[in-house]
Amino acid sequence: MNTTDNLIPRPVQVAPSDGQAFTLAPTARIAASQAAVRVAEQLAVLLRRGTGFALPIVETANAGDITLDLVETLDGGPEAYRLTVTNAGARLAATTPAGLFNAVQTLRQLLPPAVEHSLTGADDSNTSTDGTWVIPAVEIRDAPRFAYRGLMLDVARNFFTVEEVKQQIDVMSQLKLNALHLHLTDDQAWRIEIHAPKENPSGLDYGNLTAIGGAVNHPGIGLTPGHSGFYTQQDFREIQAYAAARNVLIVPEIDLPGHVNAALAAIPQLNPDGMAKPMNATGEVGYSTLDAALPATYEFVREVLGQLAAITDGPYLHIGGDEAHVTGHDNYVTMVREFARIGAETGKTVVGWNEYASVELPQGSVVQYWFGDFSPVVQQAESGSSKVIMSPAANTYLDQKYDSSSPIGLEWVDGGPFTWSEYYHWNPAQGGLQDDKVLGVEGPLWTETVRNNQQAYWLLYPRAISLAEVGWSPQDARDVGDFRRRLGALGERLTRQGVTFQAAPDIQWSAMPEYPFTAAMNANTGEYGTIEA
Template sequence: MNTTDNLIPRPSHVAPQDGPSFTLSPGARIAAGNTAAQIAEQLAALLRTATGFSLPLVEEHRPGDIALDLVDAFDGGPEAYTLTASEDGVRLTASSPAGLFNAVQTLRQLFPAAIEEGGASEEGDAGTWVVPAVEILDAPRFAYRGLMLDVARNFLSVKEVKEQIDVMTQFKFNALHLHLTDDQGWRIEIRQPEENPSGLDYAKLTEVGGRGAVEVATAVPPRGNSGFYTQQEFRDLQAYAAARNVVVIPEIDLPGHVNAALAAIPQLNPDGVAKDMSTTADVGWSTLDASLPATYEFVAEVLGQLAAMTSGPYLHVGGDEALVTGHANYITMMQEFARLASLTGKTVVGWNEFAEAELPNGSVIQYWFGDLDPIVRQADATAPTVIMSPAANTYLDQKYSAESPIGLEWVKGGPFTWAEYYNWDPAQGGLTDQQILGVEGPLWTETVRNNQQAQWLLYPRAISLAEVAWTGQELRNAGDFRRRLGAFGERLTKQGVVFQEAPDVEWSAPPLNPFTAADASSSPEYGTIEA
């Protein structure tokens, strides 16, 4: 079985062709015009690492080259692409850099798994790098295909987040939601504004909240990591993501999950006394106060600064699990917070509870738990305004087994393997594809302490979600996916990516241990590409 049978996510159309395969030779080049140069350089950096070939970038192609073409019009939308491979060469075609980036990820999988290894000899192995003759036409089912990292409970450094981006993009994920604030930590720098009527000390958010972290006895180690991103680090991280076709969605969770803010800024508390920082993993016990003018001044300033440093179109305002916020106060605050977020020019996103408030036009509802009927009623009939994150099918922090030292188990129906994340249809409960912006898999980090533990919870389940989000429902088959998933194990292992060894999958290589793997992924990056 050749590599055209093992692609993940499964493309819309794969047609093996008669004739000899393409073999990448030491004299091959990568041909691309200026508008495709960044994607071409990323492909070259990946291939050079494994092959040792020079693979210079040129504008005009000849037989034996890999050519990247940007065209004006293309069926299937901006992320669609075609890929053709024959003895004469490989051609990737799309109408946008995003489409070409997706094509590169498919080409990567068409090469032998050894392409994921570094340390090539100077001459390289000229007979190794074979791509089957094939024609692929492909486009995503949903425009938004995301993962979420909870960096509030356990901080992940810029380097760690970049490593996560490097892994997720090979499966054509294109959105990274960062949960930046919670009861246990505040992870984004907010600078002191010139106008500050209530005299709030915004520097305390990271001075106090940046030191926080969750503590869970069963985690290894029990206490999470502390830290925060400066505004420049956050911008740099977004640039790194954008160069890899990923948009970053920042979240400030409101009006609950706010103890880190209450501990940093006394004026946000009715008695004017700062709360103590908390390490508990419990949820739903903190709230902003709807009666305090400082509440709205604070939220406007934070959302305004966050929007100004955010290059993407989305601003997430949370809205979940405000269990001690009276209902009327919740509606008052969420309605105003959504309005303030909208005034920044960003599209407002919130967890599904916030749909109870009157929301700005075009707001996006992220469904995670509870009755789907209100979401269906509020969903725009003509535009994609729902992100599907049902906990039982997408929450990547859930345990694989009750004996696991990391992971949670509050979602009914567990423990959860790759299958529960594959065998579902986002278009459910009356929602149509036209109303669904996409799919997101959240990783909450109460029990996660480093990238290796995060990867172990993410993979292979996130790979299931990648295919759910990309591939049409009619093209998906669980048995075939299980086979392809097993074949992909060798690639993950060669990249240094930790994954859970699902016992019903025949893996092509054993996984690494999440508690003994190196602190940094060994997967090759696409070079030092600047956005």
């Protein structure tokens, strides 16, 4: 079985050829126009490290070269691509650099796994300068089912450095996942810098948001404390630039009007009594709220959303809206309606968790469904005012345990524990929603129990690989048995990249990961501990 049978996500059309395969030679080059040079350089870096070949970037292709070609038209939208491999070379065609980037990710899976190297920042021992680099003859025509295919990283309960976020982007982008939602604020912490404005009527000390809320070490659930820290606005821009070069959109979230204890602890004027709340020392949520009657509430939200929108390159601004358990209904409606309006006035498309679907929202808003009543979501979509990101907890929540003995993860979702198969065998177009109302899918990773990237990878993969195919491949083209086989073949690539993954026992893995943590239970606490944090 050749590598055309192992591609993930499964392309729309794969037509293997009876012709001779293409062998990449030391004399090969990469031909690309100026507009395609950035993607060509990324391909060159991958191949140079794997093969040891020089692979210069040139403008005009010869036989034996790899060509990246931007064309005027191609069916399937801006991320579509066509990949043709013959014995004379490989040609990647798309209408946008995003499409070419997707084509490169498919091409790398057609090469032997030995082409892969560490993506995790560790010393790379996988570089090879010998071997035969054969790509089977094939023609692939491909485009995504949904425009939005995302992951969410909770950086509030455990802070991930800029470099750690970049490593997450490197892993997810090879699977054609194209959105990273950063959960920047919560009861436990505030992770994004907000500058003091020139006009500050209520005298709010925005610097305290990170001085107090960014310094916290969330205690976690039976683990070592979460890491403290925050992103400067320049850090955020750096993450976005890195992501954009890899066809990943950054979606920032400020969770409102609940999940705000970090803000209430930092800025006394946001509390009715003018007294700062104590910082959260537990994993509890749902007990905090902004006050609908305080003018400072709207002044604060306008400044925070305005600054965040100004440094956000992408179209989306997430305002949370979930688990506002102590916010009265009328106050919730008043605040969320106004917060959504403020967000829309920044020029961004407002996104919120499905609880906010009960409020009148600006035209074009996005509802992210995670749990609870689905009918308001369907009503918003059917009215034509909103599209939907599908994140149903039982099919997408990546913080859930694989089994009750897992060293990290949670177990609150009914129907669990969950493996890769529950995250593969579902249809995002459900409950009356058709594909045209579904913006896409997203897998959230909440980090109450996560302390580093390797632990995050272990919860993410292979379940995020399931979600990548759910978001990309046509529903009727997906087959759970075939995916099981292809998933196993991906194991060697992930292992060579240094990506820890959960080695599901019902998968025949081509290689197995090494775990950075132990499942040994602490006799004193009854909790699981970690080796690396």
